[in-house]
Amino acid sequence: MTHAWFAASPVPRVLAHRGFVSAQSAADGVVENSFAAVAAAHAIGATYVESDCHLTADGEVVLFHDADLHRVTGDPRPIASVRLAELEDLMAERGGLITLRQALESFPTVRFNLDVKADAAAAPAGRLVAAHAQRVLLTSFSDVRRRRALAAAHHEGGEPATSGGRSTIARIVAAVAAHLPGAAHSAWDDVDALQIPERQGRLRLLTPRLLDAAHERGVEVHVWTVDDPAEMARLLDLGVDGIVTDRADAGLDLLDRRGR
Template structure:
C-alpha cells in the first residue's frame, strides 16, 4: 500500500515540476519555483507540486533550485550569500519569492514534493515539514545522506515520518537488486522508501523497466518519471503503468488525464 501522502486520486499522478510557467508567464518574466509558478500549477489542476529548497544567508528556507542566482536571475551570487529581504526584492517582478513555510501554509490544500538541495537546508527544511505539514510533503534529495537528515528532522519535530523518495545511492541499490532478482536484496533496497523518482533513461542506460515497476508495486512503492513534457510520451508511460509524471507542462498533462 502506498504512503497516505499520495491519497486515493487517479493515476498517473501529475507533479508540476517547479510549479508551472506558461509561455505567456515566462514572457512576462515569471520564473520557476516562484509564488506565481506554484499558484499556476495548482490552478492548472496538478496533484502535487514538485519544488526545491535552498537556505538564504539569514537562515530562511526558500523555494529555489540552483545553488546560484545565475540562471534564474542573472546574478552570479550563491543563494546562501544573499539574505531573504534582498532575494525577495530580486524576485518581486519574477513571480515572487516563496519560503517553504509560506508554501505549506498559504496553500493549505496543496501537497508538495520537496528536494533538499544543500547540506545547510536539509535539517531546517525537515523541521518545517515536521512542524507544519508532515502529511503533505514528500522529502527527497539526490543525496541519500541529506534525505535521511531531513527526514529525521521532520520526524523529530512531529513524531510522524513524512513520505520520502529514494536518493541516488538508494536507486542504484534498487536497480542492482532488480537486476540480480534477489528478493532479500530487493526487500532491503526498497525499505523505508515510498517513491522512486527517476528518468526513463540515463544516457544510454534504460532506468525504467517493467520489472522495476513490478518489484516497486509489490512493495507499495510508487514510480514517478521525470521530466515528461510531450503528450505521446506521457500516454506511453501511463500505459506502461508508471504512477506519476513530473512535468513542466501541467496544462498538457491535466488535459490528457483529467
Template sequence: MIAHRGLTLPDDTHAENTLASVASALSAGAVYVESDCRVTRDGVVVLFHDDTVERVTGDPRPVADLTLRELDALMEDRGGLLTLATALDGFPEARWNLDVKAAAAAEGVGRLVAPHAERVLVASFSDERRLAALAASADAGAEIRPATSAGRGAITRMLAATSVGSARLARRALDGIDALQVPERSGRIRVLSDRLIRLAHDAGAEVHVWTVNDIERMRELVARGVDGIVTDRADLALDALG
C-alpha cells in the same frame, strides 16, 4: 501529475519555483507540486533550484550568500520568492514533493514540514540529506513520517536488484522508501524498465518518472504502470490524462 517547479509557460514573465508558478500550476488543476529547497545566508528555507541565482536573475551570487531580503528583492518582478513556510501555509490544498538541495537546508525543511507531514514527500539525490530532513521532522514532533523517495544510493541498489530480477534485493533497496523517482534514461543507461516497475510495486513503492513533457509518452508510461509523472507542462498533462 506532479508539476515540476510549478507551471511556467514559454510566454510567462514569472520564473519557476515562485509564488506565480505554483499558483499557475494549482489553477490549472495540479494537486502535486515538485520544488527545491535551499537556505539563505540568514537561515531561511526558500524554494530555489540552482546553487546560484544567475540563471533566473542574472546575478551570479549563490543563494547561500544572499539574505532573505536581498533574494526577495531580486525575485520581486520574476513571480515572487516563496519561502518554504509560506508555500506550506499559503497553499494548504497542495501536496509537496520537496527536493533538499543543500545540506544546510535539511534541518529547516524537516522542522517546517513536520505539521504538514501528511501532504509532503521529502526527496534528495543525497540519502544523507533526505534522512537528515526526516529525522528533523520527527524531532519537531511530526505525528507521521513524511513520505520519502529514494536517493542516489538506494536507486543504484534498486538497479542492481533489477538487473538480476531479485525481489529480495529490491525490497532491501527500497526499505523505508515510498516512491522511486527516476528518469527513463541516464546517459546510455536505461533506468526505467517493466521489471523495475514490477519489483518496485512488489516492494510497496510507487514509481515516478521525470521530467516528461510529451503527452503521448505520458500515456505510454501510464499504460506501463507508472504511478507519477513529473512534468513542466502540468496544464497539458492534466487536460490530456485527467
C-alpha cells in the same frame, strides 16, 4: 499503510515540476519555483507540486533549484550568501519569491514533493514540514541529506513520505536487474516512491521488471521530466504512477481525456 501524500488523488499523478509557467507567463517574466508558478499550478488543478529547497544566508528555506542565482536572475552569487530580503527584491518582478513556510501555509491543499538541494537546508526543511507531513514527500539526490531532513521532521513529530536518493535507487535498480530483489530489501523498506528518469545516459532505469517489483512492495514509480504528451501517454501505458512535468496543463488534460 499508504501515506496520506498519496491519498489526495488516484494514480496516475501529475507532478507540476517547479510549479507551472505558461508561455504567456514566461513572456511576462515569471520564472520557475516562484510564488506565481506555484499559484499557477494550483490554479490549473495540480494536486502535486515538485520543488526544491535551499537556505538563505539568514537561515530561511526557499523554493529554488539552483545553488546560485545566475540562471534565474543573472546574479552570480550563491543563494547561501544572500539574505532573504534581498532575494525577495531580486524575485519581485519574476513571479515573487516563495519560502517553504509560505508554500505550506498559502497552499494548504497542495501536496509538495520537496527535493532538498543543500546540506544546510536539510534540517531546517525537515523541521518546517513536520506539521504538514501528511502532504509532503521529502527527497534528495543525496540519501544522507534526505535522511537528515527526515530525521529533523521525525524529531518534531512529523512523518513525511519519501523517495530514494541516488544510492538507494542504484541499489534497487541493480538488484532488480540481477533478479535479486531481496538484495535491496532494506532499500525498498526505506522509500514510498522511486522518482527516476527513464534513462540515465545509456542505462535504462525504467523497466517492466522494476515497475513490477515496486508495485509488489506498494512503492510508486514517478518519471521525470516529461513534457511531450505522447511520451506521457506511452509511460502511463507502461504502468508508471506519476509524471513529473513542466507541462502540468498538458499532463492534466491527458489524464482527463483518459478518464484517469
